[in-house]
Amino acid sequence: MPxxxxxxxxxxxxxxxxxxxxxxxKKIVWWDETLRDGEQTPGVYYTHxxxxxxxxxxxETGVDVMNVGIPAISPNELKAVKAIANSGLDAxxxxxxxxxxxxxxxxxxxxxxxxxxxxxxxxVHLKHKLNITRETCIEIAVDSVQYAKxxxxxxxxxxxxxxRADMGFVTELYQAAIEAGAKRVLFCDTVGVxxxxxxxxxxxxxxxxxxxxxxxxxxxxxxxxxxAANTLTALEHGIPCVNTTVNGIxxxxxxxxxxEVVMALEDxxxxxxxxxKSKLYALSRRVExxxxxxxxxxxxxxxxxAFTHESGIHTDGVIKKAATYEPMKVEELGRRxxxxxxxxxxxxxxxTRLTEAGLRATKEQLVAITNDIKVQTENHTKxxxxxxxxxYRTWDRDNKGVSPEVFWAIAKKHGIAVPxxxxxxx
Ligand code: MN
Numbered sequence: 001m002p003x004x005x006x007x008x009x010x011x012x013x014x015x016x017x018x019x020x021x022x023x024x025x026k027k028i029v030w031w032d033e034t035l036r037d038g039e040q041t042p043g044v045y046y047t048h049x050x051x052x053x054x055x056x057x058x059x060e061t062g063v064d065v066m067n068v069g070i071p072a073i074s075p076n077e078l079k080a081v082k083a084i085a086n087s088g089l090d091a092x093x094x095x096x097x098x099x100x101x102x103x104x105x106x107x108x109x110x111x112x113x114x115x116x117x118x119x120x121x122x123x124v125h126l127k128h129k130l131n132i133t134r135e136t137c138i139e140i141a142v143d144s145v146q147y148a149k150x151x152x153x154x155x156x157x158x159x160x161x162x163x164r165a166d167m168g169f170v171t172e173l174y175q176a177a178i179e180a181g182a183k184r185v186l187f188c189d190t191v192g193v194x195x196x197x198x199x200x201x202x203x204x205x206x207x208x209x210x211x212x213x214x215x216x217x218x219x220x221x222x223x224x225x226x227x228a229a230n231t232l233t234a235l236e237h238g239i240p241c242v243n244t245t246v247n248g249i250x251x252x253x254x255x256x257x258x259x260e261v262v263m264a265l266e267d268x269x270x271x272x273x274x275x276x277k278s279k280l281y282a283l284s285r286r287v288e289x290x291x292x293x294x295x296x297x298x299x300x301x302x303x304x305x306a307f308t309h310e311s312g313i314h315t316d317g318v319i320k321k322a323a324t325y326e327p328m329k330v331e332e333l334g335r336r337x338x339x340x341x342x343x344x345x346x347x348x349x350x351x352t353r354l355t356e357a358g359l360r361a362t363k364e365q366l367v368a369i370t371n372d373i374k375v376q377t378e379n380h381t382k383x384x385x386x387x388x389x390x391x392y393r394t395w396d397r398d399n400k401g402v403s404p405e406v407f408w409a410i411a412k413k414h415g416i417a418v419p420x421x422x423x424x425x426x
Contacts, residue, residue, distance in 0.1 A: 312346020
């Protein structure tokens with residue numbers, strides 16, 4: 001690939017000079033999990049309309065595949081997967097299934113052209129969760145892949161907890177699944193225990209061991225905060241298919257954040273992602289609304305504070321040249337820079353706000369206004385902070401699934417002798 005001119009952001013072009021060798025895949029396959037793993041975020045569910053709408057918005061960013069749910073979960077889930085599968089989106093629609101006939105039958109019934117069928121791979125899962133031997137695991141995997149393939153589905157074979165499994169067994173299991181007809185395989189760091197260096201080593205080793213010409217992919221969790229970094233590492237190691245979610249939502253600490261991986265590729269490595277960056281921010285906001293999972297203020301790329309400045313030194317720098325304190329181009333994301341006026345404000349930000357409104361002030365006036373803003377901020381009672389945090393915690397307690405009160409009321413309704421004084425804590 002021809003070397004592009006250094007971007008405004010990478011002033012020193014550090015990514016080219018002396019950077020390590022990277023083995024990029026020829027084409028990235030973006031696999032979105034917002035509607036499956038993302039819906040498994042504690043407390044989250046989408047209405048039918050939301051699921052169909054989000055599928056369209058996600059497809060419009062340019063992703064290649066979307067795992068839109070597990071049709072076997074409920075008649076409603078099947079209906080949603082079916083509606084999405086029949087809505088003519090550009091992204092391929094995939095339904096997920098355990099390696100269980102009834103789950104696979106539900107995907108067949110959903111009209112989704114693709115299936116991801118999954119079973120656990122690590123001994124801790126096989127022994128304690130499934131209570132099956134490694135041999136049985138391989139038999140079930142082969143049978144399920146064949147069955148799905150025989151029904152005309154493109155099959156992705158997935159194992160949970162792949163990275164904590166015995167590598168010899170993983171090799172055997174994946175080779176068997178590929179021989180049974182899997183066209184794509186996913187390796188999972190289900191509990192997010194890998195780091196960029198360990199996942200890089202593990203993937204190189206595993207791809208060499210499996211040694212089959214299929215599309216490899218990764219599904220990496222964020223328990224230690226490395227999901228996006230590990231996913232980027234997977235791409236650097238030639239893995240084409242990456243699972244991501246909008247806002248990084250998903251089980252527990254979530255999955256690799258779509259927007260973080262896209263922006264790192266585009267801006268830090270200057271690799272075309274094939275994703276329409278201008279849609280990322282609006283999509284993030286819509287997912288926030290539909291999930292009820294607020295985007296953290298300090299979340300990279302899409303967080304409310306990601307392009308917000310207060311301190312005088314920073315606002316002054318950004319006004320003179322955005323690249324001083326903004327390593328991404330805010331307008332490319334379809335969002336705007338914001339200045340907060342508070343304790344750390346400087347005169348430059350005040351002057352800019354006045355100028356934008358077509359107003360002028362003397363130097364003395366600017367200093368006086370700035371000082372007044374500082375004083376007013378410091379004199380704020382912290383009441384609004386307390387109210388906000390209290391509301392947030394009440395939401396966490398009562399709006400994720402059913403509240404403790406509702407839980408015990410349901411139990412009582414079904415004949416459980418619930419004592420009158422039962423703690424309402426979770
Ligand atoms: Mn997952």
